[in-house]
Amino acid sequence: MSGAEPIAHSGRRHFLIGVGVVAGGLAAGSLLRPYLVGGREPSAPKEFKPHAFLRISADDTVTVIIGKSEMGQGVHTGLPMILAEELDFDPQRLKVEFAPVDPVFNHPFLPAQFTGGSMSVMTTYEALRNVGATARAMLVSAAAARWEVDPETLITDDGRVIDVTGRELRYGELVDAAAGMPVPAKEAIRLKDRNEFRYIGKPQKRLDGPAKVTGQAIFGIDVQLPDLLTAVVARPRVFGATLKSFDASRAKAVPGVVAVKEVPSGIAVIAEHTWAALKGREALLVEWDESAGRGISTQSLREQWRELSEKPGLVGKNTGDAEGAFAAARRRIEVEYELPYLAHACMEPMNGVAHVTDGGCELWLPTQSQSQDARLVAAALGMDPGRVILHTTFLGGGFGRRASANSDFAVEAALVARGVGRPVKVVWTREDDTRGGFYRPFNISRVRAGIGADGMPTACAITLVGKPVLANTAMGKLAVTPEGLDPSSVEGAADMPYAIPNLRVESHQTNEVIPNLWWRSVGHSITGFVVNGMIDELANLAGKDPYAYRRALLVEKPRHLAVLDAAAELAGWGQPLPAGHHLGIALQESFGSIVAQVAEVSVRDREVRVHRVSCAVDCGLAVNPNQVVAQMESGIIYGLSAALTGEITIKDGATVQGNFDSYPVLRMTAAPKIDVRIVSSNGPIGGIGEPGTPPIAPAVCNAIHAATGRRIRKLPISASLA
Amino acid sequence: MISLKVNGVQHQIDADPEMPLLWALRDLLKLTGTKYGCGIAQCGACTVHLDGQPIRSCMTPVSAVGTAEIRTIEGLSGKAATHAVQRAWLELDVVQCGYCQSGQLMSAAALIEQNASPSDSDIDAAMNGNLCRCGTYPRIRAAVKRAAEIKRGGDGA
Numbered sequence: 031m032s033g034a035e036p037i038a039h040s041g042r043r044h045f046l047i048g049v050g051v052v053a054g055g056l057a058a059g060s061l062l063r064p065y066l067v068g069g070r071e072p073s074a075p076k077e078f079k080p081h082a083f084l085r086i087s088a089d090d091t092v093t094v095i096i097g098k099s100e101m102g103q104g105v106h107t108g109l110p111m112i113l114a115e116e117l118d119f120d121p122q123r124l125k126v127e128f129a130p131v132d133p134v135f136n137h138p139f140l141p142a143q144f145t146g147g148s149m150s151v152m153t154t155y156e157a158l159r160n161v162g163a164t165a166r167a168m169l170v171s172a173a174a175a176r177w178e179v180d181p182e183t184l185i186t187d188d189g190r191v192i193d194v195t196g197r198e199l200r201y202g203e204l205v206d207a208a209a210g211m212p213v214p215a216k217e218a219i220r221l222k223d224r225n226e227f228r229y230i231g232k233p234q235k236r237l238d239g240p241a242k243v244t245g246q247a248i249f250g251i252d253v254q255l256p257d258l259l260t261a262v263v264a265r266p267r268v269f270g271a272t273l274k275s276f277d278a279s280r281a282k283a284v285p286g287v288v289a290v291k292e293v294p295s296g297i298a299v300i301a302e303h304t305w306a307a308l309k310g311r312e313a314l315l316v317e318w319d320e321s322a323g324r325g326i327s328t329q330s331l332r333e334q335w336r337e338l339s340e341k342p343g344l345v346g347k348n349t350g351d352a353e354g355a356f357a358a359a360r361r362r363i364e365v366e367y368e369l370p371y372l373a374h375a376c377m378e379p380m381n382g383v384a385h386v387t388d389g390g391c392e393l394w395l396p397t398q399s400q401s402q403d404a405r406l407v408a409a410a411l412g413m414d415p416g417r418v419i420l421h422t423t424f425l426g427g428g429f430g431r432r433a434s435a436n437s438d439f440a441v442e443a444a445l446v447a448r449g450v451g452r453p454v455k456v457v458w459t460r461e462d463d464t465r466g467g468f469y470r471p472f473n474i475s476r477v478r479a480g481i482g483a484d485g486m487p488t489a490c491a492i493t494l495v496g497k498p499v500l501a502n503t504a505m506g507k508l509a510v511t512p513e514g515l516d517p518s519s520v521e522g523a524a525d526m527p528y529a530i531p532n533l534r535v536e537s538h539q540t541n542e543v544i545p546n547l548w549w550r551s552v553g554h555s556i557t558g559f560v561v562n563g564m565i566d567e568l569a570n571l572a573g574k575d576p577y578a579y580r581r582a583l584l585v586e587k588p589r590h591l592a593v594l595d596a597a598a599e600l601a602g603w604g605q606p607l608p609a610g611h612h613l614g615i616a617l618q619e620s621f622g623s624i625v626a627q628v629a630e631v632s633v634r635d636r637e638v639r640v641h642r643v644s645c646a647v648d649c650g651l652a653v654n655p656n657q658v659v660a661q662m663e664s665g666i667i668y669g670l671s672a673a674l675t676g677e678i679t680i681k682d683g684a685t686v687q688g689n690f691d692s693y694p695v696l697r698m699t700a701a702p703k704i705d706v707r708i709v710s711s712n713g714p715i716g717g718i719g720e721p722g723t724p725p726i727a728p729a730v731c732n733a734i735h736a737a738t739g740r741r742i743r744k745l746p747i748s749a750s751l752a
Numbered sequence: 753m754i755s756l757k758v759n760g761v762q763h764q765i766d767a768d769p770e771m772p773l774l775w776a777l778r779d780l781l782k783l784t785g786t787k788y789g790c791g792i793a794q795c796g797a798c799t800v801h802l803d804g805q806p807i808r809s810c811m812t813p814v815s816a817v818g819t820a821e822i823r824t825i826e827g828l829s830g831k832a833a834t835h836a837v838q839r840a841w842l843e844l845d846v847v848q849c850g851y852c853q854s855g856q857l858m859s860a861a862a863l864i865e866q867n868a869s870p871s872d873s874d875i876d877a878a879m880n881g882n883l884c885r886c887g888t889y890p891r892i893r894a895a896v897k898r899a900a901e902i903k904r905g906g907d908g909a
Contacts, residue, residue, distance in 0.1 A: 102849030102886045235845055242850030243838040245785020245825035249851055252784035260779065285768070303779035304788075305771040377789055377797060377851040377885045426787070426851030427885050460790045656845055660891075664848055667887025690794035690883065699876045701889035 078205035080165045080213070082134040083113065083158065090189060090202035092117070093125040097135025098154070099145040099398050100238060101428030102664065103719040104657035107237045111654055112155055115230045116162030116221060118186040119201070126237055128422045131400045140505050142401035146433050146548065148621035148717020151653055155715055163219045165208075172207035173199045224651070233656035238424070250396030250423045251381045257452040258383070259288055262307045263442065264314050265296040265462060268683040270322030270543045273297075280313040289450065290314065295438070298446040304457055322543065323683015331472060331542060331680070332368070335495040339366065339476035343493055343536035344513055346520030350532035355489030359480020363567050367477060367560045368744040371678035372470035372549055373687070375695055378426020379463040382443030385453035390417030392453075395440055396425040398433035402504060403440035410441045411448060429668070430548035434468050435503045461688040469678050470549030471496040473556045477564050485572025486582065487530045492523050492560060495538040497546045499553065514539065518548075522557030522724065527590050527619055528565055528583040544680060550668055551720040554620040558724025559731075562616035563743060566732040576732060577603050577615050589648050589711055590617060593624045596646035596707050601628035610634070611641060614733025616725040623649040623716030627666065627725040629702075631733035636751040640670060640702040640730055645722065647706065650713040658718050659706045665722020666704055671696035673727035675748045754814050758783065759827030769815035774798045776814045777824060785825035785854045789883065796882030799855035800824045806862040808881075825854035828861060837861045840899035848886035856882045856892055864900045 076088040085093040094113050100106040106126045114121040129135045135143045138153050166186055173191035174181035176199065184191055190198045201208075224231070241247040266273075276297050278290035286306025291298050297316055301307035356362065383394040384407075391411055397403050400420055408415040420440075425432055432439075439458070447454040458466065473496035482488040498516030500506025510516050517524075519537040526533075549555060569579035577598050584590045594617050598604075601613055610632045617626040630642040645662045652658040675694045679686045687693040731742040742750045753764045756773075758781060765780050772791075777783045777800070786809060789797030793808035800809045801823040828835040833842060837860045840846075847853050856879065863870055863878040870878065875896045884892070 100849075102847075104848070235842070236847060238850065239842050239845060239847055240833050242847040242853055243841045243857060244829070244831050244833050245783075245854045246831060247850050248784070249787075251788065252778075254782055254784065303775060305768060305775040305779070309768070375885060377795070377849065377883065378787070379789070424851075425849060427849045429885075457788070460792075460795075660845065660848060660888075663890055664887040667889060668885065671885075689792055690790050691792065695883055695885060696887075696889075697881075697883065698879045698889050698892070701887070701893070704890050 076205060078165070078209045080168060081161045082132065083161045084165055086165065086201050086205055088202045088205050090200055091125055092119050092123065092189070092201070093127050095127045095129045097129035097143055098150045099422055099425050099428065099432070101145070101398065101425035101432070103150070103661060104236060104654060105145070105150045107234060108151055108654045108657055109154055109158060110237065111229050111234055112151070112158040113162040115227055116159045117166050119189045121229050121234055121237070123189070124237060131404050131420045136401070142399070142505065144401065144433060144505070145398045145428070146430060148720045152622065152715040152717060159221050160216065160219060163221055164214060167214050167219055168208045168211040169201055169204050171211045172204040176207060230653050231651070231655065234654045236657070247424050249378050249426045250383065250394060251378055251426070251455070251457060253383045253394040253423060253455065255383070255385070255453045259300050259302065259450065259452050259454045260304045260307050261298045261300040261446050261454050261456045262304070262311050262459065263293065263296040263298045263446070263456065263462070264311050264316050265466070266318040266320065267465065268318065268320040268323035269467060269545065270683065271318040271320045272322070274317040274319050276317065277315040280315065281310040284310040284313055291446070293442060293445045295442050298456070300446065300450060300454055307457070308459070320683065326543060326683040327681045328370070328472065328679045332474065335474040335538070335540065336366070338495045338538040339474050339493050341538070343538040344515040345534070346515055346517070346537055347524035347533055347535040352489050352491040352532040352534035355532035356478050356480050356491060359488050360483050361571050362478065362480040363571060364478045365567070365743055367475040367563060369473045369556050369559060370676065370745060371472045371544065371680070372672050372676050373464050373678050373693060374427070374429040374431035374468070374549055375464065375693060376427030376429060376431055379460055380431070380439040380458040380466065381456060382439045383453060383455045384443040384447035386411065386444060386448045386450070390419065391444055393418065393420045393440060393444065394423055395420060396423050396432060397440060398425070398428050399437060403437040406437040406441050407444040411444055429550040430552070431468055434547055438466070438468070460690065464688055464693050465685040467545035468547035469544065470555060471499065471546045475556070475560045477560060479564055479568055481568055481572050485574055487568050489532045490530045490564065491534040493536045493538065494519055494523065494556070494560070496540055496556070497542060497544070498539045499546060499548050501539065502546065503548070518553040520557070521553040522618060522620060523561055526561050527587050527617070528561070528580070529586060530583070543683070550665065551620055551723040554618055554720070554724040555669065555672070558616065558618040558620070559727045559745065562618065562725065562728030563731060566614070566728070566735065567741065570735070580615065580617065589713060590619065590624050592711070593617065593626045593646045593648050593709050596709050597626035597628050597644050600646060600705050600707050601630065601644035603628060612733050612737035614729045614731065614736055616728035616732060618721070618724040620721045620724055621717030622714060623647060623718060623721040625662070625721045625725055627729045629726065629729040629733045631730055631737060633734055633737045638674065638730070638734060638747055638751070640700070642703045642705070643726065643729070645704065645706045646709050647721065648709040648711045648713060649716040649718050649721070650711060651715045652708050655708055658708055661718045662706045662722040663704045665720065666726050667696055667701060669723035669726035670702070670730065673730055673745055673747055674700070675746050677746050677749060756814065756817060756822060757819070758822045759824060765814070767814050770813050773800070773809040773812045773814050773817060773822070777809060783824050783826050787851055787854055789852065795852070796859060797852050797855040799858040799882065801858060801862060804862065804865060806859050825857060828857065835861060836864065836902040837895070837899040839902055840895040843898060844891050844895045846888050846891040846895050848888055852882060852884045856884065860892070860896045860899060863896065864903050868900060868904055870896060870900055
């Protein structure tokens with residue numbers, strides 16, 4: 031009977047965003063939390079709430095409350111699956127609810143509710159299993175008491191407790207009794223062995239699929255509230271610019287415009303709807319002092335950083351004697367790599383909804399960084415943090431942008447809404463979003479490397495120059511070394527898996543005014559390109575096959591070797607290819623997972639065509655293999671888009687690009703065929719949202735070299751080949 | 753007042769004739785399934801049907817709609833997800849963040865309405881105006897073919 035609910039209808043009803051409920055509360059002037067969370071609490075009648083993560087109702091509804099933000103990476107499916115595994119309940123019948131902001135949903139080692147760093151599964155896996163197993167044990171105890179049998183004789187199966195005679199009780203029938211059972215000690219709970227898993231490790235359809243194919247999923251920009259206003263902000267084009275003056279008279283005359291006000295980020299035009307706000311902003315006269323941007327351009331930074339790259343920097347790694355070995359090398363390369371600033375370009379532009387009253391502030395945000403947003407909004411409003419309530423919506427992409435160092439879009443929404451008396455949705459236009467900063471850092475890297483008589487690397491010295499990422503975020507500051515080195519500046523290079531006897535990695539940490547931020551895969555999107563390019567150059571210098579060369583350098587690393595081999599095999603490395611097609615290979619370990627990719631490329635008249643990408647991944651445990659494959663596809667397309675055409679350039683302190691016409695992203699016609707193989711291992715759980723991105727740019731550029739003899743050391747490829 | 757027929761329902765809206773249909777749908781009619789992505793017909797997130805033809809609602813003034821019938825993602829099958837493209841999308845688990853998918857589905861629905869067996873190049877041509885930053889393109893390509901198959905009556909795997 032438990033399987034009676036048709037699967038095709040299940041996911042849809044399962045995504046109840048709190049907005050409707052809360053909107054009602056708001057209209058009544060209440061700023062109470064929609065429900066209390068945090069540890070055990072007295073259960074409502076006919077409900078079993080063993081933990082803040084889980085509710086089971088008498089009607090057999092099982093609701094999992096997820097504190098991680100769903101931005102496409104599949105946490106609203108993968109995390110519930112983990113709990114459902116131990117609870118013994120078909121994940122497709124689960125209801126998933128967005129968690130409120132509460133310490134119980136905090137990251138285990140960052141004191142905040144935060145989604146990023148590809149850490150969601152690895153950091154919640156044990157807790158979710160324990161909650162599921164504990165709830166199951168209490169349901170079993172309740173059934174054992176009812177039947178007066180030994181709980182050890184009972185089994186569970188998809189929402190039912192079953193005894194040796196075949197009698198069954200549904201979980202819903204046991205909620206009252208289970209709520210009265212003692213909570214078993216953690217030591218008394220037996221978790222399943224991996225070989226007992228029914229759901230984990232088997233492909234599971236996304237639970238948010240139905241909501242997202244019917245237009246029902248609510249993103250931040252979709253939030254509707256009674257009396258909601260919409261605002262856009264006139265922002266300075268130049269980073270660091272300050273307001274000189276503005277004249278709002280024409281803007282205020284636009285029908286539908288309600289108010290125009292200055293906020294720290296610019297001049298907000300608040301209106302009855304988006305169109306009026308946009309027309310009002312067009313009519314606004316603003317004068318900025320743009321002197322801060324004078325002389326700042328990509329070109330000026332390039333020149334400064336080139337100089338820096340030749341000077342000693344902070345040491346991120348020093349093994350052996352790289353200088354001596356470089357001088358003694360049989361053959362050498364000394365080359366410069368360059369990677370541009372990149373915007374995240376989430377499909378849903380930045381936005382935020384805030385309602386500020388005397389009693390507090392209520393926020394609806396597509397955010398990756400709930401705790402910081404709430405804290406910084408409270409600080410900006412001079413309000414007790416306990417008076418800020420934040421509701422998380424679906425995120426139309428994140429890629430790191432929705433966890434900015436200063437909670438920019440959240441604080442801005444609150445400051446725009448302050449004093450308005452009605453809730454206000456601040457919408458960023460595409461141009462606002464692209465020009466708003468928080469870019470993947472611009473990087474120049476000097477690479478000096480040499481090979482010995484056998485052709486194998488003897489020395490490698492890399493000096494990376496660019497603005498550090500973690501050092502500019504509240505959470506990441508903790509990671510900066512006493513010497514001032516941000517580990518994200520050298521990650522993926524200092525710990526490269528390739529065996530190089532004499533390795534030195536240095537970093538110059540710049541501090542230009544252009545705001546930067548983690549961008550899908552953080553430092554690895556830079557170091558993956560530099561290191562894998564360098565290895566290919568050395569293989570070429572040695573006259574060796576780049577795949578075989580990498581094999582020799584990974585011989586002590588069986589997991590890496592297995593991934594490399596799987597990607598090469600999938601691609602048919604060494605087999606005949608269609609005329610004009612060439613292969614390039616790259617491997618990067620990041621966020622605890624190892625990914626290798628082979629790109630099959632042709633180049634005609636400077637036009638690069640990526641036909642196929644073969645990808646292998648070892649992420650330790652693939653909770654939902656379907657989403658592991660999806661995230662590899664996603665990371666590849668995202669990285670390929672950047673590699674081919676992604677470039678933010680700065681001129682006179684302002685971003686040159688604006689919309690998708692000037693900041694082109696990959697389209698359907700350029701999307702390669704992608705094959706993914708998951709390489710099984712018993713390694714620790716790795717991340718999956720980011721590791722697919724770093725290898726693709728070097729794999730493609732290595733293939734371009736194979737095709738043309740031309741080495742691309744500067745991204746994007748379109749600019750290098752122009 | 754401007755008259756708009758959306759998903760079979762007639763609406764009277766009080767709007768600037770220049771207001772793009774996108775904002776009329778989202779802000780005035782509260783049909784938020786249609787998304788804003790660029791405002792200049794570069795991304796396709798705002799795709800709706802105008803008398804069956806896919807158009808970019810962000811560049812279509814409400815005054816230009818006239819008596820044409822508008823169909824949005826909410827009008828494909830309501831909440832049922834039973835339209836061939838929706839069924840194919842769910843079967844192949846296409847969505848990730850999902851933000852672009854309303855536009856993708858509307859472009860795909862129009863394509864299979866006009867072309868019962870779209871080839872890869874037909875799909876590329878019809879879907880090239882719809883951006884996806886999650887990289888669901890390979891699955892979209894497969895799902896459009898599957899949707900065409902479902903529509904032709906071939907429900908088998």
